[in-house]
Structures are given as C-alpha cells and as structure tokens.
Amino acid sequence: MPGSPDMRVYEWQGxxxxxxxxxxxxxxxxxxxxxxxxxxSWDEEVAKPAAKDIRATAVDIYTEPRWLRKRRARNGESVPxxxxxxxxxxxxxxxxxxTHPQNTAHSARLHQxxxxxxALQSIQRIAGWTNSNHYANPPPVLFMAFAKxxxxxxxxxxxxxxxHDPRTIRNxxxxxxxxxxxxINFGPATVTFPHIDYRNLAWxxxxxxxxxxxxxxxxxHLVLWDLKLIIRFPPGSTILIPSAILRHSNTTIQANETRFSFTQFTPAGLFRWVYNKFRTDADIDKSKTTTPAEHEQRKKDRARRWDEGVNMYTRWQGPVSTV
Structure with a gap:
C-alpha cells in the first residue's frame, strides 16, 4: 500500500x-x-461464481497465455x-x-x-444489488438508497x-x-494506475x-488520492464514487492471487445528448437556426449545471463516523 504518512487507512469490512x-x-x-x-451466502452464490465466470470469459477472449501476460508497450503501442x-x-x-449514442462495436465473437x-445470474445479481430494487430485501439498495x-x-x-433510438440496447x-x-477488468491481477474517468459525468x-x-x-485497497484515503476493499463488495473528479487507483495484491473488477457507469456525453434534445453540442453551436438568445441560455445552463448536479446528492440525516 502507499506508505505516505499523510494517507489514512480505513479498514472497511464491507x-x-x-x-x-x-x-x-x-x-x-x-x-x-x-x-x-x-x-x-452472497460470497458463495454471487461473488465466487462471478469471479469464476469472469475468469472463464477472459480465457475464451484472450486465450490463457496471452491473458496471463501483462500488457506492455510494444510496436509503438502504449500501456492502457x-x-x-x-x-x-x-x-x-x-x-x-x-455523432449519436450507439452500442460499443466489437467482433461478433467478442460481443457474444x-x-x-x-446474462449470467452472478453478474445480474451484482447489477441488481448495485443500483436497482429487484434483488433487494428489503428495497431499495445502494445507488437508489444512497442517492435517490x-x-x-x-x-x-x-x-x-x-x-429516442430503439437501436440502442441496454446491458x-x-x-x-x-x-x-x-x-470488466479481467486482470488476472487488476491493479489500476491513479486516474480520473474524465468522460464520466462530473457529479x-x-x-x-x-x-x-x-x-x-x-x-x-481502493486509493482516493485527493482525499488522502486508502480503503480496504473486500472481494464481493461494491463502492460508488464520483470517478470523474476523484483520482483513484488500487493497490497491488499478493503473488498468485487474482483480482477482477466489474465497473458500471454512464458517460457524460449521453446526458449532454438528452439535454440538447438529441443533438450534439457541435450541431447546436454550428446550426444557423440557433439564436443568440439560445446560445446565451446554454452558457448560463453550463455555469449552473454543477450546482444542479450536486443538489442531487442526498443530505444525510443519520449518524456519521470519521472515515
């Protein structure tokens, strides 16, 4: 783990x-x-089967020798x-x-x-627990419960x-x-560099x-660099963060261990597309039908968008403890 004395470690148990x-x-x-x-048992019914399913898919996609070898820069390519x-x-x-929302392009085999x-139950259980009320008992769960x-x-x-476009297909x-x-980070030892997901919605x-x-x-461990916080991150658990503004990474694991991660998100471009009434910013800015008043209103909207987004956060009324 990072050894800087100004970093705090939170021994989160899940x-x-x-x-x-x-x-x-x-x-x-x-x-x-x-x-x-x-x-x-969540661990036996979901976490362990999901890890097994991800590993099996990785072997099918990459073939095992290539999957097990770390990706390094070669032939002019850079490390991701x-x-x-x-x-x-x-x-x-x-x-x-x-120019419009569309599903990611993959070969037919990779897409399948x-x-x-x-479509596997283990993965759908994770998706449901993370952000809907389908698998909750009692509902609601996680995303809905913490930020309705x-x-x-x-x-x-x-x-x-x-x-608007029935050709778009949800996961x-x-x-x-x-x-x-x-x-899906297939690992087999997923260790991310410090980064922000700048294409995600800021708030x-x-x-x-x-x-x-x-x-x-x-x-x-999950490392939140801007908060100087290191969080114990047990397998099978989920953390929700504003990844576009918090620089984050995770620490290494031990030799012969495996770590995968399953990350769900929505790019900011989708939200802009809907706000623009299903047009791109470039389409509106270049359009001869966009009036000066509309351009001015868009500037005002952009200036206040952050405040509107932050106002979607829940104001917590319950007890708190120091993390």
Missing part, C-alpha cells in the same frame, strides 16, 4: 457506509454487500491509461467524436462472449436515449440497472465491484 462532506452531503458510498440470509491488465467495455456510449457474461435523486436522473436520461433490463456501460457516480481470490488485508 458494511454499507455513507461518506459525507462538511455540509452532510453524501459524496460517495461504500456499498458493501447484502447481509447473508439463513441458508444463503488505467493499467496493464486486460479489460473490455460494453454498452451504450457517447463521446470521442460520436461479453453479452453471455452479462441522482439514481432517478440516471434512470430517466437512459430511458430517454433508448426510447441489463431497466429493472436491474440505470447505467449505460460496463467495463455522477460509477459503481466498482471487486472480485477474485485475494487477501483484502494485504492488497487490493
């Missing part, structure tokens, strides 16, 4: 924990995992920005020059392997995208997920679920 700022706004959430019910581990992303994207993975307004905003905007049924995209949340066979006391 219980749902709100993290609030000085104004009691719930800034992010240590979501954890559901309490086991009599005769039921988030780290040298294997990873794939699937879902409805918008940004990077796209990824969609098959997302923000969750509703995500749900409404993605629904608008899909209704999960609407009852399970309000996020448009998933990144939005992404959900990170850690999986695999590793000792969370010795590695795999």
């Amino acid at each position: 219980e749902p924990t709100p993290v609030v700022d000085a104004d009691n706004l719930l800034f992010f959430a240590l979501g954890g995992f559901p309490d086991d019910q009599p005769g039921r 920005r988030r780290g040298p581990h294997a990873a794939k992303t699937i879902g409805i994207s918008m940004g990077g020059g796209q 392997l990824l969609t098959n993975l997302l 307004q923000l969750h509703s905003f995500y749900e409404k905007e993605l629904r608008s995208v899909c209704e 999960f049924p609407a009852r399970l997920s309000v996020f448009s995209m998933v990144t 939005g949340w992404c959900a990170i679920t850690a999986l695999g066979n590793y000792n969370p006391d010795l590695g795999g």
Whole structure:
C-alpha cells in the first residue's frame, strides 16, 4: 500500500457506509454487500461464481497465455491509461467524436462472449444489488438508497436515449440497472494506475465491484488520492464514487492471487445528448437556426449545471463516523 504518512487507512469490512462532506452531503458510498440470509451466502452464490465466470470469459477472449501476460508497450503501442491488465467495455456510449449514442462495436465473437457474461445470474445479481430494487430485501439498495435523486436522473436520461433510438440496447433490463456501460477488468491481477474517468459525468457516480481470490488485508485497497484515503476493499463488495473528479487507483495484491473488477457507469456525453434534445453540442453551436438568445441560455445552463448536479446528492440525516 502507499506508505505516505499523510494517507489514512480505513479498514472497511464491507458494511454499507455513507461518506459525507462538511455540509452532510453524501459524496460517495461504500456499498458493501447484502447481509447473508439463513441458508444463503452472497460470497458463495454471487461473488465466487462471478469471479469464476469472469475468469472463464477472459480465457475464451484472450486465450490463457496471452491473458496471463501483462500488457506492455510494444510496436509503438502504449500501456492502457488505467493499467496493464486486460479489460473490455460494453454498452451504450457517447463521446470521442460520436455523432449519436450507439452500442460499443466489437467482433461478433467478442460481443457474444461479453453479452453471455452479462446474462449470467452472478453478474445480474451484482447489477441488481448495485443500483436497482429487484434483488433487494428489503428495497431499495445502494445507488437508489444512497442517492435517490441522482439514481432517478440516471434512470430517466437512459430511458430517454433508448426510447429516442430503439437501436440502442441496454446491458441489463431497466429493472436491474440505470447505467449505460460496463467495463470488466479481467486482470488476472487488476491493479489500476491513479486516474480520473474524465468522460464520466462530473457529479455522477460509477459503481466498482471487486472480485477474485485475494487477501483484502494485504492488497487490493481502493486509493482516493485527493482525499488522502486508502480503503480496504473486500472481494464481493461494491463502492460508488464520483470517478470523474476523484483520482483513484488500487493497490497491488499478493503473488498468485487474482483480482477482477466489474465497473458500471454512464458517460457524460449521453446526458449532454438528452439535454440538447438529441443533438450534439457541435450541431447546436454550428446550426444557423440557433439564436443568440439560445446560445446565451446554454452558457448560463453550463455555469449552473454543477450546482444542479450536486443538489442531487442526498443530505444525510443519520449518524456519521470519521472515515
């Protein structure tokens, strides 16, 4: 783990924990995992099967020798920005020059392997626990429970995208997920570099679920650099953070251990697309029909968008403890 004396370590055990700022706004959430019910185990029914399913898919995608070898710069290529581990992303994207929202492009074989993975019960249980009320007992769970307004905003905007263009296909049924995209970090030892996800919504949340066979006391911690905070991150648990503004990474794990992660998010471009009434910023700015008054109103909207977003955070009324 980072050894800087000004970093604090929070020995999180996986219980749902709100993290609030000085104004009691719930800034992010240590979501954890559901309490086991009599005769039921989240670890045995979900976390371990999900790790096994992700590993099996990785072997099918990469073939095992290539998957086990760290990705290094070669033939003019650079190491991926988030780290040298294997990873794939699937879902409805918008940004990077796209003129409209569309599903990520993959070969037919890769698309089938990824969609098959997302259809498995273990993965759908994680998606449902993270941000819907389908698998909750009692409802609601995580995203909805910790940030109801923000969750509703995500749900409404993605629904608008899909209704406007039926060619866009969600990763999960609407009852399970309000996020448009998933990144699966196949590892096998997922260790990310410090980074921000600058294409995500600035005040939005992404959900990170850690999986695999590793000792969370010795590695795999989530590091939030701007907060000088290191968080123990047990396998099977989920943390929701504003990944576009918090620089984050995770620590190394021990030799012969495995760590995967399952990350759900929605790019900021989708929200802009809906705000623009299903047009890009460039389309509006260049259009001869856009009036000076409309240009001025858009400037005002951009200036206040951050405040409107932060107002979607929950003002926490319950007890708090220092993290």
